[in-house]
Amino acid sequence: MRALPRPRSWSITAQITGLVAVSVPLGVLLVMTGLHLLGEGSGHTSPAGPAGAAGTAAGRDLWHLILAPTVLTASVVLVFVTFLSLYAVRWIIAPLSSVAAAAESFGRSAEDDRLLSRGGPREIAQVAHALNDMRTRIRALLDDRRRMLAGIGHDLRTPLTRLRLRAERVADQNLREGMLNEIARITRMLDETLEVLRRDARSEEPSRIDLPSVLQTICSEFADVGHNITYEGPPQLIWTCRIGALTRAIGNVVDNAVRHGSAVTIALRVRDDGAIEIDVEDDGPGVPAPLRETVFDPFVKGDAARGSGPRSGFGLGLAIARDVVRDHGGAIELLDRIPRGLIVRLSFPARPGQA
Secondary structure: OOOOOOOOOOOHHHHHHHHHHHHHHHHHHHHHHHHHHHHHHOOOOOOOHHHHHHHHHHHHHHHHHHHHHHHHHHHHHHHHHHHHHHHHHHHHHHHHHHHHHHHHHOOOOOOOOOOOOOOOOHHHHHHHHHHHHHHHHHHHHHHHHHHHHHHHHHHHHHHHHHHHHHHOOOOOHHHHHHHHHHHHHHHHHHHHHHHHHOOHHHHOOOEEEEHHHHHHHHHHHHHOOOOEEEEEOOOOOEEEEOHHHHHHHHHHHHHHHHHHOOEEEEEEEEOOOOOEEEEEEEOOOOOOHHHOOHHHOOOOOOHHHHOOOOOOOOOOHHHHHHHHHHHOOOEEEEEEOOOOOEEEEEEEOOOOOOO
8 A cells, every 4th residue: 555645734723713713703794784784774764753753763772782783693603603514524524434434444354455535634634644554554564474374384384294294104003193193183273273363264255145054054064973963043044244254163163062062053043133143052061151251262271161072172263253253243152051051142233235
């Protein structure tokens, strides 16, 4: 991204001061001119006699001294407030809205490299310039981290591959299987760690999918390896999401459920407001309330609460799932399942074009 030339602009204070400096004398001039014209137009005499003339004179005095200045002043104030409101909307609120929209959209798409326009008052231009500079520096840091992670992944996988090839030539079967299991465990830990650090999920373009089909496919994959897992929900629901990232997130949650429970259910619901809820329910020991926030942190495992098993993970599956759900604008929470077990609820807001 290349920086835009910084425009010359007045500060908000200077512009408001200039507007007041022009409007107030102009308003005073309009009031004085109006009073003068009214005074000239009332120089005729009334033919109604002394009593009528006195009443008419009193009415004119009331009009000239109180009502006319009040009406003219109120009109000038109304015009002044109208111009000031137009200034606020055009020169302050509109640029601030664009700044807020850019801050909200930054990082949600790999193609979002638009620079903010630095028009408007000087303070707004300074904010836009600082935000553009911050976006450039953050994007450079992310690019450096992506290159570093690619290098780490390559440099660590290469010796692991050589070590696995050497372990396969070990004559002792028990020793060979133990070495291969440890190498496979280290490889999985490396892959999951890089998955947490890598933010490639945001570079995936959203697409329209049939969400029940995706959930049923996940159920089939786990059922094929012997797990008791079922799907409950509508037969068809068109939804827009990042299919690769969402499948990985739900798969991580289901993998955690089948590790600790004997029966798992994936339930899909559409709320009245159009939001979507995906519940992954298991009949395992559950997670105590004090640990329900910490289990989403990287490398924090809930096995102490849910019971250890032969397929104990590395504490990264739920962390990845939470990041993916948040990237979709949703939320993930842990709830009690009655009478026993845990419910992992993934909630997503309604989206335009969703059927």
